[in-house]
Amino acid sequence: MDSDTSRVSSRPSSPEVDDIFMSTLKKSVHGFTGAVSSTQSDSPSEIPGLRGLSAADEDALALRMASKKDRKLLSENELQSIRLKINSRERKRMHDLNVAMDGLREVMPYAHGPSVRKLSKIATLLLARNYILMLSNSLEEMKRLVSEIYGSSGHHGGFHPSACGTMTHAGPVPGHPAASHAPHPAVHHPLLPPAAVSTASLSAPGISAVTSVRPHHGLLKAPAAGAGPLGSSFQHWGVGTGMPCPCSMCQVPPPHVSSMSTVTMPRLATDSK
DNA sequence: TAGGCCATCTGGTCCT
């Protein structure tokens, strides 16, 4: 999918006024929606300016409506049936999208639970992006250190299985979501002393734009006292010691992350009101 | 009450 740019560019920035009008007419005069939605119960009486339409008016409108393509060949019931079918597909599509979004939320390093409001869609996407970037950064750092340690001794420069086995931050995998991170092992980055990781904090724009805003935004039903920026259920924060986890994942988004979030989501970054 | 988020409807566009 993918030819979006061209598709978008060819799309009118806003619908024609007449199209909106006709759409309204279709919905109101002919019950075009099929009244599937519980939130949108359009009826003629609800549309100012359409009240008092005579039967002739409706016929004329129906004619105009039908003139579009071959709709004239379809009965009102057929049109409604088609519309219902399309609406149903769209609902299913959006539902699937939400399911996928939920799946993404589950593997995000963010507080989960009945008392915590779930991430918004945009926050989920932003956090996911930054999470991926952090993991990539962490992986690169790990590779570099492994190379430093084994590279000069003639050992292979790649990951040793034993080292791999101790990597708990390799990223969420199916069945092992980051959200359900097991508590940190005593040494989760055996090759990475705390001093080796960046000293940058999670206040970096990428993460802060999403996570630190949530409480301000009132999205946490119950403030997590003592919880870090990622939330109280985030295992990397304060496990055992109550101190911030020094691991790479908990520390830094890559430098280039700052190019977004706060820019593209000004509201998220400044919504502390 | 304003603003944010969301679900839904809808029509347009593109793809198969």
Add this chain to the structure above:
DNA sequence: AGGACCAGATGGCCTA
């Protein structure tokens, strides 16, 4: 032709 995708519009719900 039918389906998928997209974006605009609309209204409901919730929170500060």
